Amino acid sequence: MTWKFGKIKIQGEKYKHDVYIHVDGSVTKRNKDLSRHLKEEYGQTPLTDAELHFLRDEEPEVVYIDIGFCGQLPITYGAKRILDGFDVIMMPTTDDLKKALKKEKRKYAAVIHVTC
Template structure:
């Protein structure tokens, strides 16, 4: 799997275009792409934040590394309650704008590391 590029509202992985926020989840050395479960979070100032239930869902995969692509401009809201859950998990957290984080995710995929990634595609 390789993330090729991202622009506002889309991401291209292995030649396939996705127009929704996505998760990348590694399971048994396979990398699975899922549409983001926004129903696990809630709205903050018009944006769907990265909420506690969503963090717990992704942490249930027991990743070594948790990547958070915060959008093209880094605007994805992460409430303090969610940050507390992430900090308490002891998982390595890497968060950046989505365009900047894709090379790091590609490197982790190439090394077959056990990861989860949340990739926000708009703001």
């Protein structure tokens, strides 16, 4: 896994958008359309509960939330309520995050924010 502002490479695939990493290791584009209606209120598209329902089905042991290079990904109250049911690790986009994901032995899911 490598990244630069605005893009990330996971398992040889390049992405120029936020992604979800699922428990089975698959990667999908973050569905910001579910949260875009709150962009004006938060200054950017926040992470909302509507985006996190996949966690209930996948039942990860831990959820990583990458809050961006500057740590500015807003997270709504509803999203925080869903995340309260999981062991959550939130950190900005750094090599520490990359190392943590590489070392993680538990079943995990992640939300990766590739910009601010």
